[in-house]
Amino acid sequence: MTKRRNIAPGRGTRTEADYAAAAEWAETNIPDLTGQTITSGDASREAARAMLDRALGADSDDDSPVEAYARALIHRGRPSLSAPGVHSKARQVRLPDTLDARLEQYVAITHTSRSEVMRIALEEYLEGPRLPSH
Amino acid sequence: MCYIIGVADGIRWADSAARHGINQLDVIHAIVNHYHHAPRFDDPRSPGGMRPDLYIGPPRQLGGPLLEVMLEVHTNGSLLIFHAMEARPKMLALLEGEERQ
Numbered sequence: 001m002t003k004r005r006n007i008a009p010g011r012g013t014r015t016e017a018d019y020a021a022a023a024e025w026a027e028t029n030i031p032d033l034t035g036q037t038i039t040s041g042d043a044s045r046e047a048a049r050a051m052l053d054r055a056l057g058a059d060s061d062d063d064s065p066v067e068a069y070a071r072a073l074i075h076r077g078r079p080s081l082s083a084p085g086v087h088s089k090a091r092q093v094r095l096p097d098t099l100d101a102r103l104e105q106y107v108a109i110t111h112t113s114r115s116e117v118m119r120i121a122l123e124e125y126l127e128g129p130r131l132p133s134h
Numbered sequence: 135m136c137y138i139i140g141v142a143d144g145i146r147w148a149d150s151a152a153r154h155g156i157n158q159l160d161v162i163h164a165i166v167n168h169y170h171h172a173p174r175f176d177d178p179r180s181p182g183g184m185r186p187d188l189y190i191g192p193p194r195q196l197g198g199p200l201l202e203v204m205l206e207v208h209t210n211g212s213l214l215i216f217h218a219m220e221a222r223p224k225m226l227a228l229l230e231g232e233e234r235q
Contacts, residue, residue, distance in 0.1 A: 019216035021181040023150030026217040031177045054211045055144030
């Protein structure tokens with residue numbers, strides 16, 4: 001029986017069967033790369049690292065993607081920020097270039113991580129007198 | 135610029151990625167330290183019009199056989215790895231030839 005479990009809900013519409021077919025094709029064919037982009041070297045590896053950092057939700061200055069993934073495999077995530085055994089939620093934040101540049105400058109000077117700065121900034125913001133009184 | 139705070143479930147594996155018994159950490163290592171990368175290559179024969187990324191890189195063990203890895207990058211930055219095996223000589227020859235051109 002063909003397996004039709006959707007393994008990428010909300011993050012792609014392909015099923016396990018689709019990937020099985022793609023893997024079968026990959027194993028039995030050599031792709032035609034004529035005229036296509038092939039990258040290598042440090043810049044290419046840096047891009048791959050950034051891709052994995054993003055997928056792992058890791059800071060590139062924390063440790064290597066291999067170490068971060070190993071930890072995720074062993075502990076199902078980094079030591080919890082909330083409580084032992086409690087999964088800390090991941091939040092995606094988009095920053096304008098100017099704010100991102102200021103963040104980069106700050107972490108370079110203070111040797112802290114982007115995540116730590118954003119956590120502290122959010123705590124300080126939420127503790128301020130910004131919420132309307134009920 | 136986009137950051138994800140905390141640990142996201144952003145790297146997933148199709149069952150097919152385990153067919154050749156390649157350790158997942160070796161796959162990650164091969165991607166990070168790759169020698170060749172064909173981003174979103176377009177082969178009209180690929181099933182479902184898929185345009186995966188192909189990486190050729192080393193495993194963690196020094197001198198170990200190079201690996202070929204195929205994955206899909208989704209728009210939210212998550213990865214779906216569906217192919218990992220020792221790199222075939224034809225694949226290596228192809229990539230080295232394409233790079234020289």
